[in-house]
Amino acid sequence: MGMETCVRRSFLKGGALALCGLTAEAAGIPRFLVRTAHAGPAGRRKALVAVFQRGAVDGLSMVVPHGDPAYYAARASIAIGAPASGKSETAIDLDGFFAFHPALEPIKPLWDARRLAVVHACGSPVSTRSHFDAQDYMETGTPGVKTTPDGWLSRGLVARARTSPSPFRAVALGPQLPRALRGEVGAVAMPSVNDFDVRSDVSAMASGVNARRGFEALYEQGVRDVIHGTGRETFEAVKMLKAADPRKFEPANGARYPRTDFGEKLQQVAQLVKADVCLEVAFVDIAGWDTHAGQGNERGQLAYRLADLSHGLAAFARDLGDVMEDTLVLTMSEFGRTVRENGNRGTDHGHATAMLVLGGSVRGGRVYGRWPGLAPEQLFEERDLAVTTDFRQLFAEVAFEHLGVPREAKIFPGFAPPRGTPLGVLA
Numbered sequence: 001m002g003m004e005t006c007v008r009r010s011f012l013k014g015g016a017l018a019l020c021g022l023t024a025e026a027a028g029i030p031r032f033l034v035r036t037a038h039a040g041p042a043g044r045r046k047a048l049v050a051v052f053q054r055g056a057v058d059g060l061s062m063v064v065p066h067g068d069p070a071y072y073a074a075r076a077s078i079a080i081g082a083p084a085s086g087k088s089e090t091a092i093d094l095d096g097f098f099a100f101h102p103a104l105e106p107i108k109p110l111w112d113a114r115r116l117a118v119v120h121a122c123g124s125p126v127s128t129r130s131h132f133d134a135q136d137y138m139e140t141g142t143p144g145v146k147t148t149p150d151g152w153l154s155r156g157l158v159a160r161a162r163t164s165p166s167p168f169r170a171v172a173l174g175p176q177l178p179r180a181l182r183g184e185v186g187a188v189a190m191p192s193v194n195d196f197d198v199r200s201d202v203s204a205m206a207s208g209v210n211a212r213r214g215f216e217a218l219y220e221q222g223v224r225d226v227i228h229g230t231g232r233e234t235f236e237a238v239k240m241l242k243a244a245d246p247r248k249f250e251p252a253n254g255a256r257y258p259r260t261d262f263g264e265k266l267q268q269v270a271q272l273v274k275a276d277v278c279l280e281v282a283f284v285d286i287a288g289w290d291t292h293a294g295q296g297n298e299r300g301q302l303a304y305r306l307a308d309l310s311h312g313l314a315a316f317a318r319d320l321g322d323v324m325e326d327t328l329v330l331t332m333s334e335f336g337r338t339v340r341e342n343g344n345r346g347t348d349h350g351h352a353t354a355m356l357v358l359g360g361s362v363r364g365g366r367v368y369g370r371w372p373g374l375a376p377e378q379l380f381e382e383r384d385l386a387v388t389t390d391f392r393q394l395f396a397e398v399a400f401e402h403l404g405v406p407r408e409a410k411i412f413p414g415f416a417p418p419r420g421t422p423l424g425v426l427a
Contacts, residue, residue, distance in 0.1 A: 046360070046402055049269055049282045049316075050153065050180065051331045052139075053309070055289035056131065058337040059353030060374075060385060061302055062104070063118050063367070067097030070374035074340040078297050078347070089298040094118075098367045102298050103306035106314035107358075114364035115317070115324070117425050119394050121352045121369050123335055123387040127380070129349035131290070134334035139179035141392060141412045152411050153281055154183030156399045159409035166278030167237035173265040173284050181283055188237070193246050193268045196238065246271035255319035258311040262286040266316045273323060280403070286312075289333060293344035313358060328360035328402045328426075332391065338383050339374055351384035355394060360402050361427040368423050393417050394425065401426040 065071050066082040080101055083093035091099035092108055098120070100108060110116035126143035128134050137143040141152030157170055170187035172178050181187035190196040249271045257263035262284070269282040288305045295302050309331075317324050336353030352372075358364075372378055372386040380386040392412045399405040 045278065045280070045326060046404065047273060047279050047282070047327045048153075048398065048403055049266075049284065049327065049329045051309075051313075051329060052135075052178070052180075052283070052285050053289050053331060053333040054131075054135065054285055054287045055291075055333075056134075056335050056337060056349060057289040057305075057333040057353055058291060058295065058302060058347050058350075059120065059122075059333070059355075060337065060339065061295070061297070062101055062306060063094075063120055063354040064091045064099045064101060065097065065120075065371065065374065066091055066093075066099050068371075068374045070339075070376075070378075074374065076341065077345050078295050078341045080297055095367060097371075101303065101306050103303045104310045106307075106310040107356075110314070110317060110358060111365055115359060115362055117357045117362050117364045118354055118367045119357065119369050119389055119423065119425065120354045120367050121372055121385055121388040122355050122391055122394060123352040123389075125387060125390050127351060129335070131334060131349075136179060138332060138334055138391060141395065142414070143392075145414075148413075150183030151178070151180035152395060152399075153180040153283070154185040154187065155411040156403060156405045156409065157185040157280060158183065159411060160280075160403060160405050167240065168272065168277040168279055170281045171269075171272060171279060171283070173268055173282065178283050178285070181281070187281075192264070193241070193271060196241055241277065244275040244277050246275035246277070249274040251315065251319045253318045253321050255315040256311075257315040257319075258308055260308050260312070262308050263312045263315065266312045267319070270316055270319045273320060273327065291337070291346050292342070292348060293346040295341070295346040313356075317359065324359040326360065328362070328398060329356070329358040330395075330398055331356040336385055339379060339385060340383065351380045352387040353385070355391070357394075357398070357425050363425060363427055368425055389423065390415070390418075393423060397423055397426055 060071065061078065061080050064080045072079050080099070081090040083091050083099055089102045092102060092105060093099045094111060098118070100111070107116060124134060124137055124143045126137060128137070133146070136146065139151050140148035141155070142148040153170065167186070168188060170181050170185050172181055172187060172189040173192065174189055175191050177187055177189040246268070251257060251267065251270070257267045265284045269284065272279045272282065286305075286309060291302050294300065313329060316329070320327055332355055333353050336350040337347035338350045342348055369389040372388050374385065376382065378386065392415045396412060396417060399411055400407050405411060
């Protein structure tokens with residue numbers, strides 16, 4: 001089904017359009033539907049789900065370098081037990097050198113099926129230990145530059161050769177639009193699919209005037225700009241979502257999402273995909289990774305967060321089934337944690353971390369990136385895992401190879417991928 005067809009079908013199915021011989025202008029049809037009606041044929045839809053692990057995940061315990069003896073030397077109490085070490089819960093071996101934290105067991109079958117890959121020692125070339133600055137640099141795609149007005153995902157979608165006229169082309173599941181989606185793409189932020197509505201009755205919706213006031217009242221507390229376009233377009237978007245009715249799509253294939261904020265958000269992303277609203281990019285946050293104290297090892301604070309992440313990702317992949325061939329999940333975090341544990345049995349702000357790539361045309365079952373080592377003389381600033389893969393190299397590969405963004409597009413200003421062999425995470 002073409003991208004323009006899914007929008008049109010949702011409206012016709014809900015009775016939102018009844019032209020009865022009127023012109024588009026006379027009928028008051030919003031501009032994005034006029035573009036839909038005249039849109040040309042489009043290819044198969046690709047969707048990206050960006051998962052931001054806010055707070056800086058400890059990539060060294062998420063994807064354990066058990067083959068590097070310096071890992072265990074640096075972490076007396078929080079190291080994850082090596083595979084087959086005799087512990088009841090140990091790391092899950094991947095390739096003889098790297099292993100998953102035991103809490104990631106739900107996604108191990110995806111690794112075995114070569115649908116999941118890891119990029120380790122990945123991060124920003126600009127060192128900062130500020131969460132705010134690091135997140136900003138990663139979402140804008142311009143490390144070290146604080147004045148970039150738009151996000152890399154917005155720039156990528158604007159430059160994409162095949163564009164969708166849908167108002168739900170780019171969606172963030174949350175109360176406000178993340179920096180990565182701010183810009184000309186016109187993304188939508190919603191706390192949940194259920195909450196995407198306006199405080200007005202049916203008659204106000206029909207007249208448009210009072211409904212617009214209701215919309216302004218709803219978003220007057222700082223998020224009025226999350227939906228770009230006219231008020232009328234906003235109300236047509238509301239009607240479109242009601243017509244598509246994503247909530248009717250229950251998890252398929254025996255998928256069971258965790259009953260957490262993250263699990264609920266991923267389930268709603270899956271519902272939007274199934275509802276054919278032409279979703280191209282979805283953005284989801286999962287917080288709680290700032291483990292300065294009591295991080296834990298096989299069990300504890302970090303293990304709990306990783307279990308939430310892995311159960312959610314596993315359910316999402318199972319729920320979508322064959323649709324995962326056109327869907328890619330990319331995890332990211334602003335930086336990693338220190339190699340050595342601190343005096344509170346936790347870790348402090350570090351540098352490089354690990355990122356996951358799932359679905360689509362992923363060449364899975366591999367850990368990508370050059371391993372820099374954890375010996376004292378190999379560390380960044382004598383304390384951190386060094387960055388050997390610039391996050392922009394990974395993000396650019398996802399944008400170009402999966403989303404179909406033209407390679408000449410300047411989605412990462414000032415960045416030129418290194419010469420030689422690309423990462424090759426995607427086929």
